Amino acid sequence: MKQISFKLQIFEGPLDLLLHLINKNKVSIYDIPISEITEQYIDYIAEMKHFDIEVSSEFLVLAAHLLYIKSKMLLPKYGDAPEDEDDPRTELTQRLVEYKKFKKAAQFFCEREFAGSRTFYKMREYIEPVLIDESLSNITIGHLVSAIYDISERIKYRRPVNAERFKGIVGREVVSVFSKLKNVLKKLKTLKKINFIDIFRNVKTKTEAVASFLAVLELIKMNAVKVSQNNGETQLKYIKKRKGGSGIFGNTKD
Template sequence: MIENNIQVKLDKFDGPLGLLLHLIQREEVDIKDLDINQITQQYLDYLKKLQDVNFDVAGEYLYMAASLLFIKSQTVTQEEDQKIKIEEGDLEITTKAQLIEKLEELQKFQKLGEKLWTLPRRDEDIFVKPKIDRKAIQNSILTPMSLDSLTEVMVDFLRREKRKYTVVKRDRLSIKEKLTELKNRLEVGAKTTLTQLLNTQENRDEIVITFISLLELARLNKLDVFQNEHDGDIYVEVINSLDSFDVETADGFDPEDEKEEITDEDIVGSAPETAPQ
């Protein structure tokens, strides 16, 4: 049997069997009343019109023509020794009954397809908005902040606060303690805003200590600080794991800051010399 990887699809039929069904339907006759002589001649006439198709595809149509001629030969002679001799398996369809069965099967699937096509299709008229990678867009517009800009934001944040704060002393909170807290709290890839981090602090001095601790982590390339527009949210993202970070190695601040009260004016002096880039 000829194997075909290419199929010809015309307006009214698909493949050689579809062509046969089309010719029968055009004559408006029942498949069971098929005139093998007439349909064979019509089929061969139609093949003459298919001159520009691919050779492999044409072979499929010629294969069906051979089957029709074989079936026709069986109808015009009654003597066994006058039948055309073929090897078993050369032709898939060798009798009129087999041909009718194939045509009826194809017709059934055609009608089923037409029925399915008329049924309402789910979400046919619904257009879904494509998913947007907001994180990728956000990362593409965020730009590193300079130390001066970051410090100005911090001072402005403190000035907007209305609450009264107490003095921070060593026995209450230290920068290294705050670093330890941030180490346990922040995860690699986590992104949050500076405002969210500072708003969770209980008093003014804790806000300042948190700010200095974040600057120290930025100096050590543990996190990045970004902003997408002037006066917009400032984002803090951990870029290197803090699991192995030893807070005792942090030395980007003056240890004396942990013993004295910290004021707005001390913020600039307490910050690391290297700005986060």
């Protein structure tokens, strides 16, 4: 077969190139002269390299496959296997036929590519949700009149609520810091020295505890007690007043 000369065309892939070679040589896709086609195929790849075109791996894979088919066909056949059977080209032929169909189909799409472009379509329209309001559909003025009558009837029988009834729920216990202070001071006067913890011994509620604590702070401020801490124990010590005792509560309030 004579040397084929072609301008270096860019192909979409190895199958595209193979189809081109088959067409060029005017051979049947169903009876590919593997030897010649393989040679031209490999020549083309060499040419691609010559032109510095990147040869993608897919081209090389097919080249290897073509060489494989070629070598398989050179090997003598054993047994009485009929010639048609087991033709190593069959699979390649099927692939080429299938690819050719889609290549032609691509042409069909190419011709129609802008077929719809002269027509304008609308985008999906945003449709305001339709509100079906039935809440006022059966209302008459009579309904309103009877409603206001009902309300005025109910008001007649309403009594003011007794505040005493809520005391247990929202009431606030009042504990005076002053009374606590007096208690602590009384104890100190008799015992002279007490443990800080002991002040809270008979305390029952949170408010009481807070009041007791504030009382202690108040006593410290008044210089009535001295606080000392050792080994984690806090002690309050009574300080005797030089002046008369009555003035010490002067600026203390609840």
